[in-house]
Every structure is written in C-alpha cells, then in structure tokens.
Amino acid sequence: MAQFDNVAVIKKANVYFDGKCISHTVQFADGSKKSVGVILPARLIFNTGVPEIMEGVDGRCRVLLRGEIEWKQYGVGESFSVPGNSSFEIEVAAGEAYHYVCHFG
Numbered sequence: 001m002a003q004f005d006n007v008a009v010i011k012k013a014n015v016y017f018d019g020k021c022i023s024h025t026v027q028f029a030d031g032s033k034k035s036v037g038v039i040l041p042a043r044l045i046f047n048t049g050v051p052e053i054m055e056g057v058d059g060r061c062r063v064l065l066r067g068e069i070e071w072k073q074y075g076v077g078e079s080f081s082v083p084g085n086s087s088f089e090i091e092v093a094a095g096e097a098y099h100y101v102c103h104f105g
Helices: none
Strands: 007-009 014-016 021-028 033-039 042-047 052-058 061-065 072-074 079-082 087-092 098-104
Touching (some): 061 079, 072 079, 079 087
Antiparallel strands (some): 007 021, 014 021, 021 033, 033 098, 042 087, 052 079, 052 098, 061 072, 061 087
C-alpha cells in the first residue's frame, strides 16, 4: 500500500538521535497508531515497549536484534519484527536513507 487514507497525522515530528531519525505519528480511526519516518546514515539503538514491525519503504539497512549475533539486511518491501520490551540496533550506510513505517502492537 502506497498511502494511508482517512487518518490523522500529528504535525510535530518525533526527532531522535540529533535528527538522524525523524518520524511522524499516524493515528487511525480504530485508535491504532503507526509512525512513518526516515533514518539517515548512522548506527542507532532503539528500545521497544510494545512489539513493533518495521516495514521498509525505501533504502536499506542492517539490523541486529537483541540476543542475536548475526546482522541482517533489509530493503524495500521487507520487514522485521521486534518483540516488546526489547531493543534493536540499526545501521544505515553513508549515502543511504532508510524510509520506514513502524507498526505498533
């Protein structure tokens, strides 16, 4: 799906890691939320409170989930799941930008 219809978008951006990750929260009529954002070249660690599915929209990244030893690469149309109360490390290479949709819950 290329777009979300009939949603509310929080105008103020979520800015993390000195601007290396910027997203906007999208609220759906059923009360669910997603975030739509971009990660610029960096190596970052994110903590999760609830389970998340990160869906790649453009670009690519490498991901290391907590407890795993092998990095995995993800690109357009691919996704990875992160358990709640966990973390993941994500790396976006120089010259790249990773555009994503984060599905919560």
